[in-house]
Amino acid sequence: MQPLSLPPRLLMGPGPINCYPRVLTAMSTQLVGQYDPAMTNYMNEVMSLYRQVFNTQNEQTFLIDGTSRAGIEAAIVSILEPGDKVLVPIFGRFGHLLAEIAERADADVHTIEAPWGEVFKPEQIEEAIKKVKPKLLAIVQGDTSTTMLQPLDELGAICRAHDVLFYTDATASIAGNPFETDKWQVDAVTVGLQKCLGGPSGSAPITMSERFVQHVRKRHHVEAGIRDAHHQDAKGQRIRSNYFDLSMIMDYWGEERLNHHTEAATMLFGARECALALLSEGQEKVLKRHKLAGDAMLAGVQAMGLTPFGDLQHKMTNVVGVSIPDEVDGESIRKTLLDTFNIEIGTSFGPLKGKIWRIGTMGYNARQDAVLHTLQSLETVLRRGGCKLPLGDAIDAAMSVYCDEK
Structure with a gap:
């Protein structure tokens, strides 16, 4: 066994890409304890930085420890209960991924498809929403399998008009294409670092609107700081994943600091530096x-x-x-x-x-x-x-x- 020695590749594919050198430097930083004030301060900084990255005021903005797919799964399994209707417009491989994850959550999945190399018009999506009457619209913004960018700016208003939650994965597009969470009325967004943010795969920033958070919170009950895992609301279904339970992760990142997992500190340092690289350049x-x-x-x-x-x-x-x-x-x-x-x-x-x-x-x-x-x-x-x-x-x-x- 020899020390790591990789060839000097120039990664000009659809991702992952070569990291910003400053990100690699940040990720070499020594660790502290997960509840050390220095660590929790950096966690708070990351939340603030990614509110700027997402262009949002959402309080619930933080990192999911895992690749960008971990963020997708956390959002979908935390919001969808068995039998909930979800509409997934598919224009490439990653639309199929959203549909598969929703199916694994036992949701009632409805799809519409555009030919690969094209995107949807807003009226096509609104027509499907009127027909399906879903709880959630789940769509990819940029799908690297086809290189297409789905316009999202009109979809938020359409979803609000029909009382539908609006989720998008913007892993492939964030920081390289405009994204306006609040202006576009997006309820939940997940991304990864390994594209235009210039970092490695392994951390999935997420932001959620208050209306999305309320739906997630309904599926859990917290009393005196102790989670009653047996509590069920009127609908009777708690989140099926422990690791991807956003209500528990929110408590971990919140003032309560309720133990859920041990934060991936090295990835947090990298994610922080990705945001700083973006915001310092402008x-x-x-x-x-x-x-x-x-x-x-x-x-x-x-x-x-x-x-x-x-x-x-x-x-x-x-x-x-x-x-x-x-x-x-x-x-x-x-x-x-x-x-x-x-x-x-x-x-x-x-x-x-x-x-x-x-x-x-x-x-x-x-x-x-x-x-x-x-x-x-x-x-x-x-x-x-x-x-x-x-x-x-x-x-x-x-x-x-x-x-x-x-």
Whole structure:
């Protein structure tokens, strides 16, 4: 056994990505006890920082210890009781994930589907809400499997008009695309660190509106600081998961500090630094940087003669889908790019498996040199693999995007 020694990869896929160096530094910090005042102060700081990240005033804003999927599961299993109706609009792989988790909670799951590469219009979702009459609308904002970004700004008002709770997972899109929790009237949002926030997978920030919290709280009873695990409300169903019970996690992060788990301190330090990196640079500047990098990458692949996938008016800024040319083996190109240039780009899933590459520009890697290095390397590998490409046009097109911005 030897010390860790990983190759110096440039992660230009749909995530995970290379971390901001400052995040890695923060995560090397020595530990203190979970109830040490220094630790609880940092927990409070994290709550305050992520209210700014989510653009919300929600008191209940904190971290779920686990990957972004842990946040999704916590939100869904804590709000849905067996038999509750939930509507899941699906436009990619991760909509199917929301539906599966809701099914495991024994909810009455209803889905509508858009072709991969497209998104839903608000009126399509409202029509389904009128028909289904769900307790919860659960939808992904950005789905990296298709690179599409679902507009959310009108959905909150639709949900309020029909007395529906509104949950979204924004793991792939937060910090690289606009997100306004309060303005859009979103009741619950979960994310991960490993995309535009520039951290590692392993912590799932969450924020919840008061109306969402009230629904979760109804499923538990607290008396004199001791939870009565046998109490059942009129509906008779307590949250089936202990680890993902948001009512218990709220008490752990709240003033009561009721023991639920031991906080993953190293991940908290990393999550804190991710938020600080975003807020110190400035949210608008970070959004602009992601859009610039995404526009440059898109211009580059188009100038190379490659065809981008999907409705470009609704693509995420931070990842582009690229149709694999017929004359090459997509996996062979990815392998050569990885082995020769240490650059990773992504493949896709389901109906898009083997049909598109997904090239990300997010977090620490949403920068000019990473974009240009990826385009130049991809052009070289494709050319040597038999593709006839216009030499240098990709770099020129990408550089023009950057020059036009100056």
